[in-house]
Amino acid sequence: NRRIVLAARPQGRPVPSDFRIEEVPAPTPREGEILLQVLTLSLDPYMRGRMDAAKSYAAPVEVGGVMEGGTVAKVVASRHPGFAPGEIVLSHSGWQTYALSDGTGLRKLDPAQAPVSTALGVLGMPGFTAYAGLLAIGRPKPGETVVVAAASGPVGSAVGQIARIKGARAVGIVGGADKLAFVRDELGFDAVVDHRAPDLPGQLHGACPEGIDIYFENVGGAVWDAVFPLLNTFARIPVCGLIAQYSEAGPFPGPDRLPLMMRQVLTKSFTLRGFIQREFADQRPAFYRDMAGWIADGRVRYREDVVDGLEAAPQAFIGMLEGRNFGKLLVRVSAG
Numbered sequence: 001n002r003r004i005v006l007a008a009r010p011q012g013r014p015v016p017s018d019f020r021i022e023e024v025p026a027p028t029p030r031e032g033e034i035l036l037q038v039l040t041l042s043l044d045p046y047m048r049g050r051m052d053a054a055k056s057y058a059a060p061v062e063v064g065g066v067m068e069g070g071t072v073a074k075v076v077a078s079r080h081p082g083f084a085p086g087e088i089v090l091s092h093s094g095w096q097t098y099a100l101s102d103g104t105g106l107r108k109l110d111p112a113q114a115p116v117s118t119a120l121g122v123l124g125m126p127g128f129t130a131y132a133g134l135l136a137i138g139r140p141k142p143g144e145t146v147v148v149a150a151a152s153g154p155v156g157s158a159v160g161q162i163a164r165i166k167g168a169r170a171v172g173i174v175g176g177a178d179k180l181a182f183v184r185d186e187l188g189f190d191a192v193v194d195h196r197a198p199d200l201p202g203q204l205h206g207a208c209p210e211g212i213d214i215y216f217e218n219v220g221g222a223v224w225d226a227v228f229p230l231l232n233t234f235a236r237i238p239v240c241g242l243i244a245q246y247s248e249a250g251p252f253p254g255p256d257r258l259p260l261m262m263r264q265v266l267t268k269s270f271t272l273r274g275f276i277q278r279e280f281a282d283q284r285p286a287f288y289r290d291m292a293g294w295i296a297d298g299r300v301r302y303r304e305d306v307v308d309g310l311e312a313a314p315q316a317f318i319g320m321l322e323g324r325n326f327g328k329l330l331v332r333v334s335a336g
């Protein structure tokens with residue numbers, strides 16, 4: 001059994017030496033347990049938060065502890081009446097090749113219904129985050145303009161495509177020409193701008209001639225600064241993520257924008273609402289039904305970025321925080 005543990009808490013951006021790979025004996029299941037072989041590990045931005053000691057909405061990973069993460073795994077041995085060897089499950093087994101489970105929180109996956117990796121992306125937590133945040137908080141209406149950054153990733157790509165299904169105009173923000181072409185041509189967003197362009201505020205203005213009604217906030221930083229002046233009265237802002245600042249401890253550069261922001265929140269009646277996707281757990285059945293239908297109809301497309309081997313996970317994770325992934329980032333841990 002190989003596993004990747006947190007070797008040190010990062011100072012700013014994570015570096016490879018913050019992780020350590022370990023070889024340990026494979027565990028054996030006791031009565032009521034199953035042994036899982038991890039096939040695919042999901043790498044997600046929230047893992048950056050788990051590497052810090054600071055208290056957040058979830059407990060941190062301990063130094064020396066196995067890095068946390070969602071996984072698709074195969075049951076290889078079972079002493080649990082509800083699971084049989086060969087079954088494929090969605091689990092939270094972390095960055096390791098094998099794990100024990102007592103069955104709590106597992107969801108059985110049917111490979112005949114959808115590629116099982118989609119349970120970590122478009123048909124899983126990131127897709128659900130987009131669905132719940134956009135529909136429950138953003139509430140798009142036909143003709144409105146919806147802006148989302150990290151638009152080629154699993155959350156942003158679903159936000160824009162669902163917005164279009166609801167009759168809204170989708171404007172994506174991405175880093176780089178390949179992602180821009182993909183989001184515009186493959187995903188069908190109405191407009192896309194590159195956040196590394198020298199004139200981001202001007203380009204975004206050009207892409208949103210009628211202002212912004214919903215800003216689905218994934219990144220913060222310079223993107224938020226460009227979006228803010230374009231927000232319309234009654235704009236809704238589901239605050240989903242702030243990836244541009246996950247490795248920053250502050251103080252943040254530039255003048256204090258808070259008084260100006262609060263004045264605009266008041267005078268333009270903005271709705272600014274942070275959320276963690278699991279708050280909307282009651283909407284998961286509707287999500288599975290709607291999203292599976294949209295994928296089948298070709299109205300929602302998705303892209304995966306798969307790296308090979310558990311040992312590749314730290315570099316791939318570090319790269320994602322800097323935008324080097326292109327699509328839902330997955331690690332193929334075992335061929336199964």
Ligand code: NDP
Pocket residue numbers: 044045046125126129149150151152153154155156173174175176179195218219221223239240241242243244275276277278320321322323324325326327328329
């Ligand atoms: P992605 O696969 O899209 O990867 C992150 C992307 O963020 C990068 O590829 C990069 O894309 C972009 N990015 C990184 N730094 C910056 C920056 N400084 N400015 C602009 N863009 C940047 O991630 P996900 O789709 O999995 O997650 C998107 C967001 O949703 C994250 O903030 C995440 O934390 C949040 N999230 C929140 C949840 C919740 O419950 N609230 C649940 C799941 C995710 P590019 O190259 O295009 O810039």
